[in-house]
Amino acid sequence: MKKLLLSVCCTGLAMVGTVQAKSLKVLMIGNSFSICVLKELPACAAAAGDKLDLASLYIGGCPLDKHWENVEKSADPEFKPYGFSWNYASTANKADAPVAKLGSKTNIPQALAADKWDVVTIQQASHKSPFPEMYEPYAGKLVAKIRELAPQAEIVVQETWSYTPYDGRLGHWNMTPATMHAALKKAYGQLAAQYGLRTIPVGDAVQLYRDRLPVSYGKVLSKKEIAEMREPALIDFHGDVAGGSHWGKGRKGRPDADVRRLRVDPSHLNRDGEYLQALVWQATLFGTDVTKLGYRPKHLSEAKASLMRQCAMDALGNQRK
Numbered sequence: 001m002k003k004l005l006l007s008v009c010c011t012g013l014a015m016v017g018t019v020q021a022k023s024l025k026v027l028m029i030g031n032s033f034s035i036c037v038l039k040e041l042p043a044c045a046a047a048a049g050d051k052l053d054l055a056s057l058y059i060g061g062c063p064l065d066k067h068w069e070n071v072e073k074s075a076d077p078e079f080k081p082y083g084f085s086w087n088y089a090s091t092a093n094k095a096d097a098p099v100a101k102l103g104s105k106t107n108i109p110q111a112l113a114a115d116k117w118d119v120v121t122i123q124q125a126s127h128k129s130p131f132p133e134m135y136e137p138y139a140g141k142l143v144a145k146i147r148e149l150a151p152q153a154e155i156v157v158q159e160t161w162s163y164t165p166y167d168g169r170l171g172h173w174n175m176t177p178a179t180m181h182a183a184l185k186k187a188y189g190q191l192a193a194q195y196g197l198r199t200i201p202v203g204d205a206v207q208l209y210r211d212r213l214p215v216s217y218g219k220v221l222s223k224k225e226i227a228e229m230r231e232p233a234l235i236d237f238h239g240d241v242a243g244g245s246h247w248g249k250g251r252k253g254r255p256d257a258d259v260r261r262l263r264v265d266p267s268h269l270n271r272d273g274e275y276l277q278a279l280v281w282q283a284t285l286f287g288t289d290v291t292k293l294g295y296r297p298k299h300l301s302e303a304k305a306s307l308m309r310q311c312a313m314d315a316l317g318n319q320r321k
Contacts, residue, residue: 023051026119031062033160040278042087047295048288055086063125064138074107112149120146123158130183143195157199159188161206164243165220167266181207200284202277204315215240241273279312
């Protein structure tokens with residue numbers, strides 16, 4: 001059996017020093033910047049020989065204050081605002097998974113009670129991540145509630161990532177991708193330090209990859225230029241692991257639901273980025289040296305995958321300095 005090194009022990013998940021690898025049960029309390037972990041992390045864990053039970057509580061764009069508001073409302077057991085998704089490696093039959101009884105909707109206390117989690121992750125919504133004043137007192141209340149309802153679990157913070165230059169909020173905040181990253185890194189660092197939590201440094205890995213590829217956007221197209229584009233032309237994100245565009249109709253219920261046009265996502269990870277995110281999670285949670293991980297998704301070149309593996313390990317290394 002493989003051996004690994006974990007530098008922090010908060011709940012008995014692992015002792016400092018050399019320990020035997022083991023399976024983990026992980027619950028994510030998050031939003032669209034966490035549910036994407038379900039895409040590639042199970043495959044990375046399997047390739048490393050680890051057993052991962054992974055579950056996600058999801059509300060799009062949900063910030064820490066909304067998570068706490070939802071906890072307060074959950075005295076009503078019928079209040080189930082979260083989409084619930086899971087991938088269990090420890091059970092061959094989905095019906096046998098402890099969380100199966102929850103169905104596709106639940107709330108935070110119900111999910112915390114559904115299994116004996118080893119790790120529970122939290123994060124700020126991306127649009128509030130650069131602003132430390134928007135974390136409290138909600139982060140502290142959420143941490144306390146998790147420790148009350150799942151005392152055996154280690155609480156770990158996912159550091160999210162900065163937007164691409166196509167996200168108009170950067171201009172509103174007078175930020176660039178790099179300065180947004182610096183601001184959110186500081187805010188997440190303060191959160192982790194205040195409550196003695198480890199961090200999954202995805203944002204650092206994304207920024208390292210952008211710097212090393214390197215990703216150089218040059219001229220960013222204006223809204224008018226984007227509106228004048230014709231199918232099948234797409235926006236070039238210059239190799240960034242975040243951002244993407246496609247031609248299609250809008251979401252059901254939206255005013256433009258039946259209109260086919262160029263849809264631009266300026267902030268979420270793309271397929272490449274989902275692999276980089278998974279590498280950082282794998283390295284953080286299991287102590288895996290992902291530079292030696294053989295798995296990569298078929299669409300990704302080995303050269304890019306190798307760079308991502310190194311960025312993931314360097315992000316962890318920088319965090320420990």
